[in-house]
Amino acid sequence: MTFQLFVFLVFALTLLGAATAVITVRNPVNAALFLVLAFFSSAGIWLLLEAEFLAITLVLVYVGAVMVLFLFVVMMLDINLAPITEGFASYLPVAVGVGLIMSVELILVLSRDFFSAEQFPQPTPKPADHSNTEVLGELIYTEYLYPFEIAAVILLVAIVAAISLTMRKRPQTKYQDPSEQIKVSKADRLRVVSMDAEEKP
Amino acid sequence: MWDDLLYLITVVGKILLVVLPLLIAVAYLTYAERKVIGYMHVRIGPNRVGFKGLLQPFADMFKLMTKEIIIPDNSSRFLFFIAPVLALAPALAAWAVIPFAEGWAVTEINAGLLYILAMTSMGVYGVIIAGWASNSKYAFLGAMRSAAQIVSYEIAMGFALVGVLMVSGSLSLSDIIAAQSGGVFHWFMVPLFPLFVVYFIAGVAETNRAPFDVAEGESEIVAGFHVDYSGMAFAVFFLAEYANMIMIAALAVIMFLGGWMSPIAGVADGAHWFFAKVSFMLLFFLWFRATFPRYRYDQIMRLGWKVFIPVTIVWIAVVGVAVFFNVEPWFALREAG
Numbered sequence: 001m002t003f004q005l006f007v008f009l010v011f012a013l014t015l016l017g018a019a020t021a022v023i024t025v026r027n028p029v030n031a032a033l034f035l036v037l038a039f040f041s042s043a044g045i046w047l048l049l050e051a052e053f054l055a056i057t058l059v060l061v062y063v064g065a066v067m068v069l070f071l072f073v074v075m076m077l078d079i080n081l082a083p084i085t086e087g088f089a090s091y092l093p094v095a096v097g098v099g100l101i102m103s104v105e106l107i108l109v110l111s112r113d114f115f116s117a118e119q120f121p122q123p124t125p126k127p128a129d130h131s132n133t134e135v136l137g138e139l140i141y142t143e144y145l146y147p148f149e150i151a152a153v154i155l156l157v158a159i160v161a162a163i164s165l166t167m168r169k170r171p172q173t174k175y176q177d178p179s180e181q182i183k184v185s186k187a188d189r190l191r192v193v194s195m196d197a198e199e200k201p
Numbered sequence: 202m203w204d205d206l207l208y209l210i211t212v213v214g215k216i217l218l219v220v221l222p223l224l225i226a227v228a229y230l231t232y233a234e235r236k237v238i239g240y241m242h243v244r245i246g247p248n249r250v251g252f253k254g255l256l257q258p259f260a261d262m263f264k265l266m267t268k269e270i271i272i273p274d275n276s277s278r279f280l281f282f283i284a285p286v287l288a289l290a291p292a293l294a295a296w297a298v299i300p301f302a303e304g305w306a307v308t309e310i311n312a313g314l315l316y317i318l319a320m321t322s323m324g325v326y327g328v329i330i331a332g333w334a335s336n337s338k339y340a341f342l343g344a345m346r347s348a349a350q351i352v353s354y355e356i357a358m359g360f361a362l363v364g365v366l367m368v369s370g371s372l373s374l375s376d377i378i379a380a381q382s383g384g385v386f387h388w389f390m391v392p393l394f395p396l397f398v399v400y401f402i403a404g405v406a407e408t409n410r411a412p413f414d415v416a417e418g419e420s421e422i423v424a425g426f427h428v429d430y431s432g433m434a435f436a437v438f439f440l441a442e443y444a445n446m447i448m449i450a451a452l453a454v455i456m457f458l459g460g461w462m463s464p465i466a467g468v469a470d471g472a473h474w475f476f477a478k479v480s481f482m483l484l485f486f487l488w489f490r491a492t493f494p495r496y497r498y499d500q501i502m503r504l505g506w507k508v509f510i511p512v513t514i515v516w517i518a519v520v521g522v523a524v525f526f527n528v529e530p531w532f533a534l535r536e537a538g
Binding site: 003029033036052053056057059060063064065068069071072075076129131132133176178 | 205280310311312315316318319322323325326329330333341344345348349351352355372499500503
């Protein structure tokens with residue numbers, strides 16, 4: 001067993017274990033943390049494929065940002081598992097049916113010649129100074145420019161839509177307007193009253 | 202087989218060569234912090250243990266090591282114990298690619314900058330998990346504040362580094378430093394000054410240091426995410442925070458202050474310049490803490506989203522135009538790699 005195979009096995013088994021745990025553990029926070037572990041292990045496998053840019057970006061974007069927000073939300077929710085798991089048995093036949101159909105479909109697709117091992121010859125190792133990032137950047141900005149730009153626009157639209165859907169003024173929330181706070185002068189807040197030191201008898 | 206073993210031994214040796222001095226640096230950074238802030242407050246600071254208090258960090262360390270670790274009831278035990286480790290591990294792992302001088306790095310990878318960003322972005326897990334696993338309201342509030350703050354400032358920090366990328370034309374840290382050779386006017390601090398300021402302040406915010414330390418704001422939430430930690434478990438959080446500070450300072454030096462390059466053209470470059478610059482940047486962390494009062498939480502968010510991110514975006518556009526027109530001497534398009 002070569003060292004690479006050993007590393008692959010470690011990452012692959014961790015990935016499978018973590019992915020299984022995501023859907024089996026009861027506590028949603030633990031499930032989210034297992035999902036983090038799954039992302040991290042798949043990043044390790046991508047590194048073995050010499051796709052260092054994708055691997056590091058996966059950690060940076062999904063582990064470092066998306067999952068943090070995810071955990072943020074999951075931790076604040078008070079999820080009561082009892083009503084969610086209620087009626088598990090009555091849904092079971094439908095779920096098994098859907099699962100079976102999906103597995104059969106997947107098996108049919110994946111057993112085609114297109115995904116066979118011959119179609120994907122073992123990649124030749126690149127020299128140590130080969131920069132994955134550079135190659136990717138060049139391809140994205142020349143050959144795949146339009147798909148890339150279209151994807152960017154779609155994402156932008158999604159951002160704008162998400163913000164406009166969730167942004168609403170709540171009347172009971174108190175907002176502070178910093179510019180107004182700064183503009184306040186002594187005259188607005190303070191009134192100097194001239195009065196006698198002592199009331200005259 | 203023997204070659205592999207030898208390789209393993211050299212790598213472990215290199216790691217020890219980085220980590221052990223780093224831990225000592227952390228210990229003496231705490232001493233320096235107390236001394237510097239002491240002098241700024243016109244008092245003496247620690248001066249009892251050893252000559253001028255020089256053994257104070259070790260006294261603190263032994264005290265923390267001999268203290269009992271208390272586990273709160275109803276806490277998630279495994280997560281409670283793994284949280285400090287998750288805070289420390291990324292802080293140390295990021296040091297793997299930091300070049301101290303020409304060729305002095307544990308490893309040189311050509312996506313070094315990305316690797317560092319990925320590692321520093323993972324440090325937040327220690328804080329969030331600690332806050333949640335402690336099963337305490339104060340710890341949880343601290344964790345929530347910290348998560349929101351780190352995610353917000355990471356964007357500004359990433360954008361600031363995009364500017365460095367555009368000017369240097371490389372993701373490799375050694376190439377970025379090499380692109381800044383030739384004296385203080387070739388350092389990226391000069392053409393990218395707004396990004397430098399944004400990067401460093403965002404770095405202070407990322408490490409949860411004063412004035413951005415709302416995650417542990419004593420006056421509101423006791424000690425924030427580590428309120429339930431004691432003894433060595435607390436010490437590991439402490440280590441992670443200071444290792445991160447040194448990390449941010451080292452990165453600022455590499456990205457904007459020319460790394461190991463000497464400030465005057467012609468004077469020999471070397472690791473001593475790197476260490477001198479890092480110490481100088483670290484002084485700012487201590488100085489900030491002694492000077493500024495803690496920010497209010499909404500002010501932190503406003504600064505991050507409404508000031509820093511627009512500033513970086515505008516400056517990236519400026520750099521883009523300058524690079525396009527090959528403005529000498531900073532923005533001449535460099536051959537990548």
